[in-house]
Amino acid sequence: MSKRNISAVVFFMIIAVFFVFSALMMHPFGVPEETDMDDEIIKEAQNETGTNNGVTSVVFDYRGFDTLGEATVLFTAVAGVIMVFRRLKQ
Amino acid sequence: MSGMSKIVRTISSIVFPLIIIYGLYIISHGHLTPGGGFQGGAVVASGCAMILVAYGSIWTINKMKEKNLSLLESIGAICFILLAFFGLGFGAVFFNNFLVGSNFLFGTIPYFGSTIADINTGGVVPLMNFAVGIKVIAGLFAIVLVMAHASSTKEGKK
Numbered sequence: 001m002s003k004r005n006i007s008a009v010v011f012f013m014i015i016a017v018f019f020v021f022s023a024l025m026m027h028p029f030g031v032p033e034e035t036d037m038d039d040e041i042i043k044e045a046q047n048e049t050g051t052n053n054g055v056t057s058v059v060f061d062y063r064g065f066d067t068l069g070e071a072t073v074l075f076t077a078v079a080g081v082i083m084v085f086r087r088l089k090q
Numbered sequence: 091m092s093g094m095s096k097i098v099r100t101i102s103s104i105v106f107p108l109i110i111i112y113g114l115y116i117i118s119h120g121h122l123t124p125g126g127g128f129q130g131g132a133v134v135a136s137g138c139a140m141i142l143v144a145y146g147s148i149w150t151i152n153k154m155k156e157k158n159l160s161l162l163e164s165i166g167a168i169c170f171i172l173l174a175f176f177g178l179g180f181g182a183v184f185f186n187n188f189l190v191g192s193n194f195l196f197g198t199i200p201y202f203g204s205t206i207a208d209i210n211t212g213g214v215v216p217l218m219n220f221a222v223g224i225k226v227i228a229g230l231f232a233i234v235l236v237m238a239h240a241s242s243t244k245e246g247k248k
Contacts, residue, residue, distance in 0.1 A: 043202075050190040050199045050211045051121040059126065060215045064174065064185030067218075070128070071225060075167055078229040082160060085240040 092242070093146035102144040109137030117223035121212035127219040131226025138231045147238040156239075159232040166225030173218055189213040 027033055041058060051057040059067055093099065116123075116130030142150045177186035189196055190213030198211045209216075 046200050046202055046205075048190070049187050049215060050196070050213050051215050052200055052205060052207060052211065053121050053123065055124070056121050056126050056215060056219070060218045061185065061187050061213075064218075067222070068170070068174065068185075071167060071170055071222060074226065074229050075163065078160070078163060078232055081233045082156065082236055085236045 093149060094144050099144050102140050106137055106141055109140070110134055113137065113227075114223075117219055118216070119207075119209070120219035120223075121215045122207040122209070127222030128226055130219075131223045132230060134223075134227045135230035135234070138227075139234045142234060142238055147235065147242045151235060151239050154231075154235070156232055156236055159228045159235065162228035163225050163232065166221050166223075166228065169221035170218060170225065173214055173221065177214065187213040187215070189217075 032038065041062065042054060045054045045057040046052065049057040049061045051061075113130045113132075113134035116125035116133060117127055118130075120126035120130065174185050177188050178184045180186075181188040191197060191199055196210055196212045196214075196216050198208055200208060200211050
């Protein structure tokens with residue numbers, strides 16, 4: 001075995017140990033540790049934003065800035081694609 | 091990209107209105123059922139991409155110019171940001187939901203818990219869904235249309 005293969009094996013073993021430990025330290029499924037924010041949104045979303053769909057109330061009202069960023073990303077992507085292919089057409 | 095056979099074109103023109111109606115339903119009921127502007131816009135844009143594949147890019151670009159699509163996308167983005175600034179003007183903060191609780195438009199507040207779906211709720215959220223929906227439809231379809239047209243003209247030159 002060459003030196004490169006040995007270093008690759010050691011590297012993958014370190015990553016495997018890291019993954020196993022992080023899987024063992026994970027808290028059980030469906031039991032979040034901090035639930036204050038979830039309870040607050042579930043309790044207040046219908047009264048504050050008037051939407052029956054809690055996810056949409058988070059996306060468009062509580063976290064509106066995030067949606068603004070997504071829209072900006074999409075706008076930039078479309079502008080870039082149109083610019084590149086307009087140059088390619090001529 | 092040239093068009094496909096007559097069978098494919100007929101079937102896709104039958105299915106196309108159903109896809110459009112389903113996508114617009116997802117957009118307009120975004121505050122009641124799962125979905126919203128992004129998801130419904132992706133559904134409508136994939137219906138338009140199906141028409142593009144079936145009929146070919148030259149036929150499609152004669153019907154729908156790429157310039158109009160980018161104009162429509164900019165209109166959607168401007169409506170979205172304008173609604174956010176209306177929150178700053180009429181309410182207190184940026185992205186404030188100033189329409190909820192008023193008697194103007196989408197102002198009803200539902201009761202707590204699982205209630206009957208009322209389309210007249212949500213405040214600013216349905217309007218933002220419409221704006222983002224227009225933006226996503228026009229943006230995704232413009233990307234697909236421009237790429238297909240560029241590849242078809244490149245093939246024609248060879």
